[in-house]
Amino acid sequence: MDERNSFSGRATRYARVGTNMSGIAAKMIGSRLLGSSIDHDKNAMELARALGNLKGPLMKVAQLLSTIPDALPPEYAAELASLQSNAPPMGYPFVKRRMAAELGPDWLKRYRHFEKAPAAAASLGQVHRAVTPEGENVACKLQYPNMDSAIEADLSQLGLIFNLHKRMRPGIDTSEIRREIADRLREELDYEREARAARLYARTFAGDDTIRVPAVHPDLSTRRLLTLGWLDGRRLLEYKEAPLETRNRIARALFRAYWHPFADIGVIHGDPHLGNYTVFEEGGEAAGINLLDYGCIRIFPKSFVHGVVDLYEGLLHDDEARVVNAYETWGFRGLSRELIEVLNIWARFIYGPILDDRVRTLADGTKPGEYGRREAFSVHQALKEKGPVLVPREFVFMDRAALGLGAVLLHLQAELNFYEIFQEELAAFPPAAVEERQAAALDEAGLPRP
Numbered sequence: 001m002d003e004r005n006s007f008s009g010r011a012t013r014y015a016r017v018g019t020n021m022s023g024i025a026a027k028m029i030g031s032r033l034l035g036s037s038i039d040h041d042k043n044a045m046e047l048a049r050a051l052g053n054l055k056g057p058l059m060k061v062a063q064l065l066s067t068i069p070d071a072l073p074p075e076y077a078a079e080l081a082s083l084q085s086n087a088p089p090m091g092y093p094f095v096k097r098r099m100a101a102e103l104g105p106d107w108l109k110r111y112r113h114f115e116k117a118p119a120a121a122a123s124l125g126q127v128h129r130a131v132t133p134e135g136e137n138v139a140c141k142l143q144y145p146n147m148d149s150a151i152e153a154d155l156s157q158l159g160l161i162f163n164l165h166k167r168m169r170p171g172i173d174t175s176e177i178r179r180e181i182a183d184r185l186r187e188e189l190d191y192e193r194e195a196r197a198a199r200l201y202a203r204t205f206a207g208d209d210t211i212r213v214p215a216v217h218p219d220l221s222t223r224r225l226l227t228l229g230w231l232d233g234r235r236l237l238e239y240k241e242a243p244l245e246t247r248n249r250i251a252r253a254l255f256r257a258y259w260h261p262f263a264d265i266g267v268i269h270g271d272p273h274l275g276n277y278t279v280f281e282e283g284g285e286a287a288g289i290n291l292l293d294y295g296c297i298r299i300f301p302k303s304f305v306h307g308v309v310d311l312y313e314g315l316l317h318d319d320e321a322r323v324v325n326a327y328e329t330w331g332f333r334g335l336s337r338e339l340i341e342v343l344n345i346w347a348r349f350i351y352g353p354i355l356d357d358r359v360r361t362l363a364d365g366t367k368p369g370e371y372g373r374r375e376a377f378s379v380h381q382a383l384k385e386k387g388p389v390l391v392p393r394e395f396v397f398m399d400r401a402a403l404g405l406g407a408v409l410l411h412l413q414a415e416l417n418f419y420e421i422f423q424e425e426l427a428a429f430p431p432a433a434v435e436e437r438q439a440a441a442l443d444e445a446g447l448p449r450p
Helices: 005-035 039-050 058-063 075-083 094-101 148-165 175-188 191-204 244-265 302-316 320-330 337-355 373-386 392-413 416-429 433-447
Strands: 125-131 137-143 227-229 267-269 279-280 287-293 298-299
Touching: 039 175, 094 137, 094 227, 137 244, 148 175, 148 244, 148 416, 175 392, 191 244, 191 267, 191 298, 191 433, 244 267, 244 287, 244 392, 244 416, 244 433, 267 392, 279 302, 302 320, 302 392, 302 433, 337 373, 337 416
Parallel strands: none
Antiparallel strands: 125 137, 137 227, 267 298, 279 287
């Protein structure tokens, strides 16, 4: 049966999510019409409960929105930031049917061994460890059923979330955010695209002995099944108390895994979080990181890459004209001096470590759970008075990735000169030639140009 966006799948999803969401919406709208106060804390908790037990994209969307200043009221952002998927994984009888649908009825004969219990579970699928007939350990990422339908149903519910916020006089216009999230979520369902993205990253980090990218097994992969080489490693949090030299080595690899593909070919890993990295060791010591997931790889046009560099250089050299040009290049419109000052609060926070030419932690004195919270509050308050401002779509995952990377790095409390590392990237990969480098890399990997 074709699972792509079936009516029954959407209807089931609407029923599960819509009832809870509609009840919360009705209370909020009713309070506003009657002039009574809205208990945002209580409603936020109810919203988190409504979403938190669902596998799939809506939980992923909620976590993403929690990182964008003023995309949601702060009470909601705090609740949604803590969401984790508590839904149980698919049982083995279900897995067998799913595998047979992807590789045929004799699928098990294509492996020497296939572990029945999943090694990991995520919002869109789960991973099983297996061994190929040649004896190679692999990770089989199997998509949950009806995810196409879930995406479309959940995107409709996302409209309700945004419409609720619109009634509260927000500081930002979220219309482009909605379009960007929709496009990226649909891409994540295509495991063939993810396989090409993994090959792109393998090419990008070829010869780098601190970042490992798993090999793709195309003969054991489909649109809903992705088989990659298994990379042994330990959880990053196991190194929180390691010697500073070790933490610095890991942090440098994490930083490079984010910034190098952007500087080189205008690409970022849009979902950096603790579950997407492990640490590999050599000679009993941490040597680098395994980069595990390639579902959310954002490819930017050259204009956006130039805008990112221009904003950095403008902030670095206090060049207001260059800062304004950068925002306009990204797609911000109708900017006043006051709005630019507000946007610069967030920009200086995101760029902070690479503007500061000294050895430092990523965010001096900040705890992992508080990263960006103070700055987001300042932006939220200011935009309520000066906004609304339309947020360009490319900004969404760039922002998400920067915050995600920062949250991961804070656990290590590494002490590095991030400015120096970034300057090295810019010198090695001048932005003027990014389009040419990008075209060659994407064509080789089989990915479309932006």
